[in-house]
Amino acid sequence: MNKCSWKGKSSKTEKPWGHETVWSALPGVHGKILFIKAGNKTSLKYNNAKDEILYILSGKVLIQYGDQSTLVENSENSYRFSEFTPGGVLHIQSCSPYRITAIEDSEIIEIGNNKKSTCTRIDDDYGRACK
Numbered sequence: 001m002n003k004c005s006w007k008g009k010s011s012k013t014e015k016p017w018g019h020e021t022v023w024s025a026l027p028g029v030h031g032k033i034l035f036i037k038a039g040n041k042t043s044l045k046y047n048n049a050k051d052e053i054l055y056i057l058s059g060k061v062l063i064q065y066g067d068q069s070t071l072v073e074n075s076e077n078s079y080r081f082s083e084f085t086p087g088g089v090l091h092i093q094s095c096s097p098y099r100i101t102a103i104e105d106s107e108i109i110e111i112g113n114n115k116k117s118t119c120t121r122i123d124d125d126y127g128r129a130c131k
Contacts (some may be wrong), residue, residue: 016126017042017102025111032110036061036102043124044099046071047092050117052110056088059106063090065098097122 010023017040021033036042036059044064054063061084070078083103084090092098094117100108121130 028113030112034108034110036100036106036108038102038105041101041125042099043128044097044122045119046097047094047117047119049094050112050114051094052092052112054090054092055109056084056086057107057109058086059102059104060085061106061108062101062103063098065090065092066096068095070097071095
């Protein structure tokens with residue numbers, strides 16, 4: 001087999017909380033840069049088959065996160081809340097809910113392993129469909 005290199009392309013999508021730039025990487029791997037405006041937050045959601053790593057590039061965020069048992073308990077007390085600043089990293093496995101709130105304008109690099117995984121929203125401040 002002959003290994004190779006190739007040129008890729010990214011795409012930008014506006015979101016109610018800011019925007020995201022998405023690109024494909026190696027087979028089964030994709031990347032995003034999330035820009036979240038201060039005072040805004042993403043949906044409280046989980047991915048059914050995608051693991052993610054979040055790397056805080058700039059700004060300051062508060063992340064609400066849990067594990068698979070959080071979905072069963074369905075209690076606010078089962079979540080953890082942590083502030084992240086540049087250089088902070090959060091590993092999120094599939095079926096683990098999380099929500100990002102920007103305390104300051106923030107950029108986050110997201111690397112995921114299954115772009116086709118479905119996302120289930122638990123709560124959304126912008127009226128987008130949940131579950």
